[in-house]
Amino acid sequence: MGKLGCGVDGVLNEAKFSEPLPWIGVYIAAASLACAVAMAADVIHGFRHWKLWFPCKFFTINATSLTIITVAVKLSVDLNTPMPRGQDQLAKLSSTALICTVMGNSMPSIGTMENKEILTNIIALGILVVTVVVNICIQLGTGVIFVFELEHAVIMFLMLVLLIVLSFSALTVPTIKHYLELKYKKKYEMAQKECSVANETNKSLEDKLREALMRYWMMAHTCSPQFVIGRSVTCTASGALCLLSAATLAEAMVRFYLMPGSFKFCKGDSDYKWSINLVLLTQAFAVGMGTIAPAMRWFLAINFRCPTRNKMKGKTTRGYKLEEYWIRILVEMKECPLNIPVHNRLCRRIAHDAKVKCLNLCIGIQAGIVFISKVIRLISVFIMSVILLSYDYFRDRLMKFTPDNSIGNDSGSELPHSSKLDLSRFVLHLEGEESLVELMMKDNRDATDYWRRKAKKRQPKYLMELLELSRPCEGFKGLTEFDSFKVPSLDTEEAPNCWSLSLVTLTGIAIAVPNIERCSMKRLIAGVNEGLVYVRNIEDMQGNMVNSRKAADVVWLGVELYHRWLDVDLRKLSLQGKNTNEILQVLSDSAKSIFMEFKKCNANLCLLDDPSKWPIKVLAANSMYRICQSILLDYEAKHYRMEEKLFEAITVMVSDILAACLTNLKQFITVKCSTTAIEEREKSVRHAAHVLGKTEAILKLLHKTPLPGLNPDKMIVMDEWRSFHKLNSTLYDTPSSELASPAPYDVYLTVD
Structure with missing residues (x-):
């Protein structure tokens, strides 16, 4: 019981x-x-x-x-x-x-x-x-x-x-988002026109991007749902x-x-x-x-x-009109026919009349809610105005006891403010919010500059050291040196090159090179690690490299944390007493065996016809095989007998690849500002401001010399750079007047 x-x-x-x-x-x-x-x-x-x-x-x-x-x-x-x-x-x-x-x-x-x-x-x-x-x-x-x-x-x-x-x-909410989307498109076109005009000025690339970010931030923030x-x-x-x-x-x-x-x-x-x-x-x-x-x-x-505060005299009793966006969706629902599976005309008429009366009631309730909300605000203003005005009075009385030179300091602080960019036309507001435009602009004018200055304190110093080894005047030669066009493919179809996968593969090979100082190895890994943050951002603008990016992430996890490439211990390999040629051959053979095993197991599958669908380990193996074979082909010609020479050459290749990829930073910043999701725009522009702050020095370094005459949409694709170099091997020997190169400080702000 x-x-x-x-x-x-x-x-x-x-x-x-x-x-x-x-x-x-x-x-x-x-x-x-x-x-x-x-x-x-x-x-x-x-x-x-x-x-x-x-x-x-x-x-x-x-x-x-x-x-x-x-x-x-x-x-x-x-x-x-x-x-x-x-x-x-x-x-x-x-x-x-x-x-x-x-x-x-x-x-x-x-x-x-x-x-x-x-x-x-x-x-x-x-x-x-x-x-x-x-x-x-x-x-x-x-x-x-x-x-x-x-x-x-x-x-x-x-x-x-x-x-x-x-x-x-x-x-x-749906109506507000619709209104804001329409206004955003118009303001975005206006911002593009102003940015295109700014490109014709002598301002630096950083200033152009900074002003563009200020416009985009004001639009993104004020239309945030x-x-x-x-x-x-x-x-x-x-x-x-x-x-x-x-x-x-x-x-x-x-x-x-x-x-x-x-x-x-x-x-x-x-x-x-x-x-x-x-x-x-x-x-x-x-x-x-x-x-x-x-x-x-x-x-x-x-x-x-509150009256007499913020110059709002006479505006406290205005604005009691019911704005159209409050009831638009209810009006549309009332006007739409009621689709019910009833054939009797009388029943459908009764149902439709009931729907209209119900929605009329909802419209009345909505109007009442808005009106009462405005009354509550008005009552609150009258109740709080006594406290706020008393505070203002005593504050003004206390200000009389401050030194006279404080007035001069205040007037001086307003001088730079008057020279700031006028962003009021980029404030997105709804009907009845006209009085908030100046306030919203004032409160958010300096937001992007604040984030940029904050991010500027955390410069990627190891990445900067690595990029100083790049060769922009020679067209970033490492883009063609790391993967020779002479290396035979492992399959009839070749996987496209990927910025991040090439970088992590080269870094893995560098770790396997024997007799290299530990501090040099650490600086290379740290520089690549800092650079991969921005490389991944740039690769996100490409839609067909998902597996390659995943392969790069998996390889880099092993290389950075454990000094391993897939199942190969790179540090152990470098300590086995083998020379550089043998180490490269071991890595090449390991990669080839992984690929051939995959090819054997999937011989009858169409997976082989589309390299973008290869498994991540196979993509990593393909990259390692091609890079190792390329270095072996050039082993004698480049005099890489000395381990230090090979490590230095790989480091320069890594630097060239990173530098070429990071020339797309300005394009990435622009794309981040033009994201289509209204809920994500504010976050995207803030991220772009952080990126600009951290990479200002990089942008100055990379844009000292004219870049190859590639379309901005093609510059984000690694193989487009390589094809350009292959077809224009004498590009940098031709007179500068014959180069179809954009100016070094052009900001591309046209985004589809």
Whole structure:
């Protein structure tokens, strides 16, 4: 009978069922702490990057976060566990307040979602909110919740309002993205024209790229869906509602701890026992951390629109017109026919009329939400204006006691500001946001310069040392020296050369060369390792080299960490007393055996006809065989008898390949700025600014001499360089007037 939960007397042993509840409380606290940590990470990220609208990077509305939230608010839906003490009742209230905090905090995240993802997440969140509200109402009726009834009612009301605001704000996301895409295309064409005009000036390549990045950043940042939602009036209103819910919880906690005599609680202890204090502590912390971002969004909107601040006189009472993008999708849905499999005309008419009335109601609700949000903003402005204007008054009074020369310092600091590039025409804004253009431009004008200067402090010094050995005046001869055209192919079809695979293969051969100083080996590996970061970025612009890039990554992992090429120990090979010729032959034979085994096993497959589909080990083996055979062919002619001479020659080849590849950095920076996904543009431009900062010295070094007359789209392909050199072997012996070379500082900004 004990197994059935009954005692020896046949009575149900209820106490046994409540024994795990303290550990369930720990589980609830852990889920609440996870929410708090994620929201705190967003706050830190916002302050660190000075994005005071706090984008949702770590805590967003998705399946994972909703599951964690469901666990964290378990106390709100617990219908029958007795909660006699004050801490128990407060924990119920904190669980409810946490849902309001989550909705207000994560509202900008809906901007990054696809339409189906928005629908499923909002439905899931709605089910959770309705479940919590219903269960709390039941607990209020049954007496499980017997104090803080008013606070529960206020927070439930705020929770439902936040859900409605979030749901109807999500309806505008597709329309907003569509509007911004249209505006971005027009601004992008304008930026291209201005960049093409800038190419005709005498500015350096770095200055041209820097100004181009400033234009692209302003466009990418101001059309970021999270930023657009974060600065919207509904998000501002949700911040006020979230702040109010946190204040309600704070009021209840202050009353409980400072005025305990005003409450009458029951005797006894909760089944959650000691864990309830842990739950209350973590949830109060989560509510506090999660309220920072919504409160800051609300405060910034109030601060900007406060009269006499930021020159906004007369604008606080304007802008109550309902902008078209708020209801466009609802209007389109109303005008579209209702496709239902019903042939009866009367039934279809009734269904269509019902749909129209329902959508008219939704349009009215949306208009009401926008209007009330603007009213909330106006009320907030009038309430906060007294505090903000008082702050301004006392600040001005204190400024009178500062030395007079501070005025001269301020005026001097404005001189460079006036000479900066005017980017206001590249600010993408929606209807009704005209007053925000100057503010958004001012706050983000120097962002790219900041990232560029920050990245400039971390220059790839080993890569710079390696690139100084390159031979741009000779057309980067290493591109043809490392893989001779005279080497017979292992198959009828030859795999295309890949920048990164050639580099890691040559470095592996260099490690196998005996009697080389360890410091020289380390500098070569470090330089190649720093260069591969940019080489991979450039190769990402090619779509047919996926397997070759994977092969390079696998080979480099073994070469850098273990000094191994696939299954061959390179350092052991160099210490076996063999001469360089024998070592190259061993590597060549090992590579050939791998390829021939693959060819034998796949003789009847069409895989052999397409080298791009070869397995990564086969591609690595093919590269090693060709390079080793090329070096062996030139072994006598180049006088590589001395190990130091061979190592030096390989190092120069590596330098030439790296240098030729990195001449595409300007093209890569431009492509990064023109990525098509609206959600990724901001991140891409920031990455491009970091790359420019780290490689400014490299760009200066590589563009001292004119480059070969290749089209920019062909310069990213290694075999195009090799074919160019093969067909124009006397290119660098011809007069410069006959070279179809672009100017050394041309910036190609035309991207398909």
